[in-house]
Amino acid sequence: MAFVKAQKTKAYFKRFQVKFKRRREGKTDYRARIRLINQDKNKYNTPKYRFVVRFSNKDIVAQIISASIAGDMVLAAAYSHELPQFGLEVGLTNYAAAYCTGLLLARRTLKKLEMDEEYEGNEEATGEDYSVEPAETRRPFRALLDVGLVRTTTGNRVFGALKGALDGGLDIPHSDKRFAGFSKDSKQLDAEVHRKYIYGGHVAAYMRMLMEDEPEKYQLHFSEYIKRGIEPDDMEELYKKVHAAIRADPTAKKSEKQPPKEHKRTVSLGLAGGLLGLNIGGWSANAARRPPPPPPEEKQDPNLSGVQAKVLASKKRKEAMKEFAAKQREKGKPINEPSEQQ
Amino acid sequence: MPAGHGLRSRTRDLFSRPFRKKGYIPLTTYLRTYKIGDYVDIKVNGAVHKGMPHKFYHGRTGRVWNVTKRAVGVEVNKQVGNRIIRKRIHVRVEHLQPSRCTEEFRLRKKKNDSLKAEAKARGEVISTKRQPEGPKPGFMVEGAQLETVTPIPYDVVNDLKGGY
Numbered sequence: 001m002a003f004v005k006a007q008k009t010k011a012y013f014k015r016f017q018v019k020f021k022r023r024r025e026g027k028t029d030y031r032a033r034i035r036l037i038n039q040d041k042n043k044y045n046t047p048k049y050r051f052v053v054r055f056s057n058k059d060i061v062a063q064i065i066s067a068s069i070a071g072d073m074v075l076a077a078a079y080s081h082e083l084p085q086f087g088l089e090v091g092l093t094n095y096a097a098a099y100c101t102g103l104l105l106a107r108r109t110l111k112k113l114e115m116d117e118e119y120e121g122n123e124e125a126t127g128e129d130y131s132v133e134p135a136e137t138r139r140p141f142r143a144l145l146d147v148g149l150v151r152t153t154t155g156n157r158v159f160g161a162l163k164g165a166l167d168g169g170l171d172i173p174h175s176d177k178r179f180a181g182f183s184k185d186s187k188q189l190d191a192e193v194h195r196k197y198i199y200g201g202h203v204a205a206y207m208r209m210l211m212e213d214e215p216e217k218y219q220l221h222f223s224e225y226i227k228r229g230i231e232p233d234d235m236e237e238l239y240k241k242v243h244a245a246i247r248a249d250p251t252a253k254k255s256e257k258q259p260p261k262e263h264k265r266t267v268s269l270g271l272a273g274g275l276l277g278l279n280i281g282g283w284s285a286n287a288a289r290r291p292p293p294p295p296p297e298e299k300q301d302p303n304l305s306g307v308q309a310k311v312l313a314s315k316k317r318k319e320a321m322k323e324f325a326a327k328q329r330e331k332g333k334p335i336n337e338p339s340e341q342q
Numbered sequence: 343m344p345a346g347h348g349l350r351s352r353t354r355d356l357f358s359r360p361f362r363k364k365g366y367i368p369l370t371t372y373l374r375t376y377k378i379g380d381y382v383d384i385k386v387n388g389a390v391h392k393g394m395p396h397k398f399y400h401g402r403t404g405r406v407w408n409v410t411k412r413a414v415g416v417e418v419n420k421q422v423g424n425r426i427i428r429k430r431i432h433v434r435v436e437h438l439q440p441s442r443c444t445e446e447f448r449l450r451k452k453k454n455d456s457l458k459a460e461a462k463a464r465g466e467v468i469s470t471k472r473q474p475e476g477p478k479p480g481f482m483v484e485g486a487q488l489e490t491v492t493p494i495p496y497d498v499v500n501d502l503k504g505g506y
Contacts, residue, residue, distance in 0.1 A: 038372045044377070069373050
């Protein structure tokens, strides 16, 4: 093989400055975070709440969070996987589900702060731009929208969640430019189109189109809807019921499941130790920690140089790894950290 | 051309960020609150250009006299000629750290208060004054062997070097 000049020399690593951990993980935008968290100094310890919306492939997370030096404190949270409690079992990551999650979070925080009687918000979702009016006794609950790393295009689901929270009664500074149904040409929000999206009208339209043109794809794509007998015409009714259920009782229910006694990634120490065979006492089979390197054994052969001894030792370790992995596979157990040492 | 005396003159190293600490500054600096009467250390952060104090105040400690939206007013002593003036400057929070100069005093105050309360409950009178370190107490020297040393008579013949 031709001689290749090493790109990352020792000097490179010596001068390398790592970015913040959450930036390395690609999860936090610090520029935005600084601006969201910074509280006026002459307001001292008054918390500044963020309305955080995050999407995963199968879930929507909406939280009200305030920052502190010890760590961010969550005031209230709502997940779209809670929506089955309110009657919505399918389509948990679409625009309509985002609206429901935002609404659920808003009602929950207001109930927690005992403001839910005063601030009913917008009962009937019309898709028009609605902002809370301050009531007599208390000012409305203010939060700032935190989208994370999402590209804020018109019609994004984060704005669906935002609309839900606004209609729920929270005071979040916003503009209607990014709601679904805003047209760039007329520079106006078409409330009808937005209302369609809130009630899943766009999903219903797609369902109708597929039913006519490609029935097999319809069966494949909307299998869960079909299983529950949800027709495109029922969508609006369904979502109206969900909104009503949310407004009726938004409190969170504790899950009845017990936490598992042993974390599923941990293997008991005896099993690992017995299988390994070598006397490597310093190892712990805890998945979170990489096991420390085994202490060097006495040099059997005084003629072996230090390097050769290390090579021998590493070879022995690799054999042990392979044995352990093979035995785990035999037993059908998951192969965890000690055998997957990188 | 002579060297100028501009605002940030001679601050090339003073205001530069330390090795491998460039870029965004950690968020605790923004989350801290300062009240009037607190002591703060001024340490300029070269990454933030607004609200920077003059280089003289770098490393000084002062008291807070005013709190505004993003900055804090600090009162620092400066010697001008033959007197010390209390100067009032406004500094953004990125260039401040809460000072630990009174930490020891405040802890001692709390401890003394609790000790006094306990003593009152027991009916004793205690003094919580700090005492300076006194002379070391006396001690017996252990394991010493006595060696008697006597002077040897001066031997002119051998000790005088180079003849006499």
